[in-house]
Amino acid sequence: xxxxxxLNQCEEIISPGISACVGCNVELTLRTIMxxxxxxxxxxxxxxxxxxxxxxxxxxxxxxxxxVFFPLLDNTASMxxxxxxxxxxxxxxxxxxxxxxxxxxxxxxxxxLSGAAERGDNIIYICYDNEGYMNTGxxxxxSTSKGSWTSTTPxxxxxxxxxxxxxxxxxxxxAMHDIPYVATISPAYIDDMVKKVQHAMTVKDGLAxxxxxxxxxxGWGVDPKRSIEVSRLSVQTRYFPLFEVINGEYRLNREIxxxxxxxxxxxxxxxxxxxxxxEIADLQANVDRNWGRLVALCS
Amino acid sequence: xxxxxxxxxxxxxxxxxxLSRPDVVAAYPITPQTPLVEYxxxxxxxxxxxxxxxxVESEHSAMSVVTGASxxxxxxxxxxxxxxxxxxxxxxxxxxxxxxxxxxxxxxREMISPQTVWGGPQDSMTLRDAGWIxxxxxxxxxxxxxxxxxxxxxxxxxxxxxxxxCYDGFYLSHLTERVEIPDQNSVDKFLPDYTPTxxxxxxxxPMAVDPLTTGDLLMEYREKHMVAQQxxxxxxxxxxxxxxxxxxxxxxxxxxKYRCDDADVILISLGSMTGAARExxxxxxxxxxxxxxxxxxxxxxxxxxxxxxxxxxxxxxxxVDRNVSFGWNTGILYQEIRSAxxxxxxxxxxxxxxxxxxxxxxxxxxxISCIDRLKEARGTQQxxxxxxxxxxxxxx
Amino acid sequence: MSEKEYIVPIGEGVYExxxxxxxxxxxxxxxxxxxxxxxxxxxxxxxxxxKEGEEYRIDLSYCKxxxxxxxxxxxxxxxxxxxxx
Numbered sequence: 001x002x003x004x005x006x007l008n009q010c011e012e013i014i015s016p017g018i019s020a021c022v023g024c025n026v027e028l029t030l031r032t033i034m035x036x037x038x039x040x041x042x043x044x045x046x047x048x049x050x051x052x053x054x055x056x057x058x059x060x061x062x063x064x065x066x067x068v069f070f071p072l073l074d075n076t077a078s079m080x081x082x083x084x085x086x087x088x089x090x091x092x093x094x095x096x097x098x099x100x101x102x103x104x105x106x107x108x109x110x111x112x113l114s115g116a117a118e119r120g121d122n123i124i125y126i127c128y129d130n131e132g133y134m135n136t137g138x139x140x141x142x143s144t145s146k147g148s149w150t151s152t153t154p155x156x157x158x159x160x161x162x163x164x165x166x167x168x169x170x171x172x173x174x175a176m177h178d179i180p181y182v183a184t185i186s187p188a189y190i191d192d193m194v195k196k197v198q199h200a201m202t203v204k205d206g207l208a209x210x211x212x213x214x215x216x217x218x219g220w221g222v223d224p225k226r227s228i229e230v231s232r233l234s235v236q237t238r239y240f241p242l243f244e245v246i247n248g249e250y251r252l253n254r255e256i257x258x259x260x261x262x263x264x265x266x267x268x269x270x271x272x273x274x275x276x277x278x279e280i281a282d283l284q285a286n287v288d289r290n291w292g293r294l295v296a297l298c299s
Numbered sequence: 300x301x302x303x304x305x306x307x308x309x310x311x312x313x314x315x316x317x318l319s320r321p322d323v324v325a326a327y328p329i330t331p332q333t334p335l336v337e338y339x340x341x342x343x344x345x346x347x348x349x350x351x352x353x354x355v356e357s358e359h360s361a362m363s364v365v366t367g368a369s370x371x372x373x374x375x376x377x378x379x380x381x382x383x384x385x386x387x388x389x390x391x392x393x394x395x396x397x398x399x400x401x402x403x404x405x406x407x408r409e410m411i412s413p414q415t416v417w418g419g420p421q422d423s424m425t426l427r428d429a430g431w432i433x434x435x436x437x438x439x440x441x442x443x444x445x446x447x448x449x450x451x452x453x454x455x456x457x458x459x460x461x462x463x464x465c466y467d468g469f470y471l472s473h474l475t476e477r478v479e480i481p482d483q484n485s486v487d488k489f490l491p492d493y494t495p496t497x498x499x500x501x502x503x504x505p506m507a508v509d510p511l512t513t514g515d516l517l518m519e520y521r522e523k524h525m526v527a528q529q530x531x532x533x534x535x536x537x538x539x540x541x542x543x544x545x546x547x548x549x550x551x552x553x554x555x556k557y558r559c560d561d562a563d564v565i566l567i568s569l570g571s572m573t574g575a576a577r578e579x580x581x582x583x584x585x586x587x588x589x590x591x592x593x594x595x596x597x598x599x600x601x602x603x604x605x606x607x608x609x610x611x612x613x614x615x616x617x618x619v620d621r622n623v624s625f626g627w628n629t630g631i632l633y634q635e636i637r638s639a640x641x642x643x644x645x646x647x648x649x650x651x652x653x654x655x656x657x658x659x660x661x662x663x664x665x666x667i668s669c670i671d672r673l674k675e676a677r678g679t680q681q682x683x684x685x686x687x688x689x690x691x692x693x694x695x
Numbered sequence: 696m697s698e699k700e701y702i703v704p705i706g707e708g709v710y711e712x713x714x715x716x717x718x719x720x721x722x723x724x725x726x727x728x729x730x731x732x733x734x735x736x737x738x739x740x741x742x743x744x745x746k747e748g749e750e751y752r753i754d755l756s757y758c759k760x761x762x763x764x765x766x767x768x769x770x771x772x773x774x775x776x777x778x779x780x
Contacts, residue, residue, distance in 0.1 A: 002733055003733070003737055004732075004733025004734070004736045004737050004746065005733065005746065007736065007737060007742075008736060008745055008746045012742060015709045015710060015711050015712075016711055016741065016742075016756070016757045017711035017712035017713055017714045017715075017757050018712060018714070019712050019714070020740070022717065022718075022759040022760065022761045023740060023759070023761030023762070023763055024740055025740060027740045027741065028738065028739070028740035031740070031741070031742050032737075039502055039505070040502045041502065042371075042500050042501075042502065051511070052511075054511075054710060054712060056507050056508075056509065056510050056511065056706075057507040057510030057511070057706040057709075057710050058510050058511050058512075058513075058706070058710050059510055059511075059512055059513060059516050059706065060510070060516070060698075060699065060701065060705075060706050060707070060708075061507070061510060061706045061707065061708050061709065061710035062505070062506060062507030062510060062706040062707060062708065062709055062710065063507065063510070063709065063710055064505075064507065064709065065505060065709060066502060066505055067500045067501060067502055067504075067505045067506060067507070067508075068507050068508075069370070069500060069507065069508035069509055070508070070509040071363070071367075072363070072389055072390060072393070074359070074389070075359060075360065075363035075389075075390055078355065078359070078360040078363030078364050078367065079363045079364070079366060079367035079370075079390075080367060081353060081360075081363075081364050081367065082323060082325075082353070082363065082364035082365060082366060082367025082368035082369070082370075082371070082373075082375075083367040083368065083370060083371040083500060085322075085323045085351040085353065085364070085367075085368050085371075085373070086322065086323060086351075086367075086368045086371035086372060086373040087371065088351065089322055089323075089351055089373070094502055111356060111357060111359075111360070112355075112356065112357075112359070112360045112363065114356070115355060115356030115357070115360055118356070119353065119354070119355075121353075187738075190737040190738070224761045224762060224763070225761060225762030225763055225765065225766040226766060227740075227761070227763050228738050228763055228766070228767055229766065229767075396704075397703060397704070398702060398703040459702070459703075497701075497702055497703050498703045498705055505707075506705045506706060506707050507705060507706035507707075508704070508705055508706075509704050509705075510704065510705075510706040510710075512704055516704075520701075520702070520703065520704055523702045527702075
């Protein structure tokens with residue numbers, strides 16, 4: 001079945017009207033994932049964009065048809081571990097899922113995510129990586145790429161600035177926990193996204209981790225209609241490789257034999273507009289290094 | 300049939316928790332609580348406790364796991380002390396504002412700095428405004444019994460709040476006493492299953508937990524929470540009576556009076572120090588002073604009416620605090636007692652004492668000297684705010 | 696808006712924001728040019744594009760006018776026209 005036909009007949013779980021930015025690909029990702037997961041799901045949305053746009057609701061109303069809640073910024077994985085423990089004891093199969101931003105995952109919530117992974121708690125942890133704390137005004141996080149303009153790593157009037165450090169290779173960090181399933185996902189590759197969510201749902205013996213690169217249209221400065229184009233380029237330039245680790249076996253999902261030059265991706269994002277040649281070369285070198293390491297693990 | 304054993308406080312707590320049949324338990328070690336979680340994991344390994352045990356990676360996660368499980372509908376248990384309690388403050392506050400009847404044993408330990416591991420209730424008393432019910436116990440039998448009672452109090456539909464059973468680190472946690480252990484069947488009859496109707500994360504009854512809430516609605520929730528704490532005043536006493544009927548042990552509910560009826564002066568204590576304080580009261584009684592002892596058990600909810608009733612018409616009152624209230628230059632319990640007596644018609648000298656911090660012993664001699672001061676203070680008028688008397692080794 | 700009394704912060708029912716009010720341009724699909732590839736449906740962030748029978752349609756109730764459908768369509772079958780015209 002074509003993915004469009006499949007998604008068309010799934011039930012929409014999220015409220016049709018949430019105040020995400022025009023064209024937001026995190027909204028696209030959340031809706032798609034929840035259509036695949038279905039109503040037998042309890043999901044946690046920590047403070048961040050998706051909470052802020054109304055997915056957990058306002059006052060006495062929810063923002064979704066499935067049970068949803070706000071964990072704290074730094075305890076998403078732990079709260080979900082507790083919820084899953086209850087349903088394991090009851091003998092009921094329920095999807096227990098996190099939909100968390102990179103701030104809540106890579107920074108504040110890393111401790112408990114790492115703990116849950118090590119303990120083998122059976123939850124699906126999905127991180128939407130828009131490279132920063134976007135909901136509070138685009139501050140940098142551990143997942144922000146080097147050189148990015150953010151509100152806490154701004155650029156001077158003479159064009160110097162941006163984040164000084166490379167982003168954490170977080171999918172690789174989670175893969176090193178030797179959990180049953182790790183996968184990277186891009187909103188430009190929806191077939192791939194659906195397959196990976198479906199695989200995550202079959203994992204019963206530990207934590208399944210999905211990491212999505214979501215170019216933030218407002219925070220990175222992207223023309224809204226090019227939301228998917230920019231996401232596609234992130235993969236086609238090898239900036240964000242699409243790969244899976246299934247029970248320790250690394251597999252590239254898109255080989256990208258002839259990568260597009262990184263500049264094609266960078267130039268569509270205002271947050272990179274101040275970079276000089278040297279800085280771009282540094283980013284390219286980092287992309288190559290990460291790609292080399294990944295390919296070595298895949299062989 | 301109940302059995303009698305010799306248990307230390309941590310064993311008593313672990314036994315009380317196991318008998319209450321929690322579904323999910325989170326374990327993270329911290330001195331002086333560590334043996335408690337070890338006993339619990341041993342019970343699980345032996346099959347004596349049939350629960351999901353999560354050996355978490357920090358106290359913050361301990362409270363988070365337990366909160367999550369409780370949201371899904373499980374009965375839960377965890378335990379901690381000082382630094383661990385401070386670390387879990389973020390999800391701790393939330394357990395009460397989400398009205399989850401979690402039970403947590405706090406093995407009271409002094410807060411760092413300076414570096415310390417020894418006993419003192421500063422840790423839990425500092426968090427008295429986080430919305431939990433807090434009951435402070437005097438001996439190991441009380442620890443075991445109160446953990447069972449805590450579930451009955453917290454899960455009562457008029458309350459629906461988490462409960463702390465607090466006991467002094469080392470003084471109770473590591474010292475052994477004779478403890479009667481009720482049998483599982485009797486506890487099962489006393490404690491029905493926990494089935495939440497007010498909040499549940501379950502795909503069968505979908506709801507959002509904690510939608511973004513505006514101030515007007517938030518205030519409604521806070522008000523209801525405060526009413527629940529007031530309801531707990533009655534429920535704590537009811538559960539005490541029910542427990543007494545079934546198991547034959549009376550722990551006196553909100554507070555305990557010792558030789559107060561005809562007392563001119565009253566000394567107020569909390570926790571295991573009460574044992575030494577009682578001796579001091581007997582000592583002074585023999586010398587002819589009409590002195591009594593009031594032990595506060597429930598710090599939250601604070602039994603304001605009961606306290607002002609007991610203390611009415613006395614000539615001097617003293618409060619011994621094993622903690623400090625920075626900014627007031629007195630202990631915490633002192634402030635609570637003073638506040639409870641505001642409505643009295645004529646001001647009576649109320650004296651603050653602080654001692655026994657960081658695991659320092661509070662000896663009988665210290666209490667004797669406190670009562671000496673109360674004796675002197677009778678009939679005097681307090682023109683200024685009283686100065687705290689520090690009870691140190693030199694006699695205080 | 697639910698008028699039920701809760702003792703604890705929970706929400707029931709689904710809260711909707713009228714995001715259709717936001718847009719300055721709306722998408723129009725030319726059925727003759729459409730090759731029924733389904734790309735627009737998969738990439739619409741609010742899932743405003745749906746399939747009925749064999750035809751793809753756009754429900755404008757919540758469409759924010761982002762233009763992704765127009766940009767991704769391989770046959771230029773969708774154009775964005777200004778609202779109010």
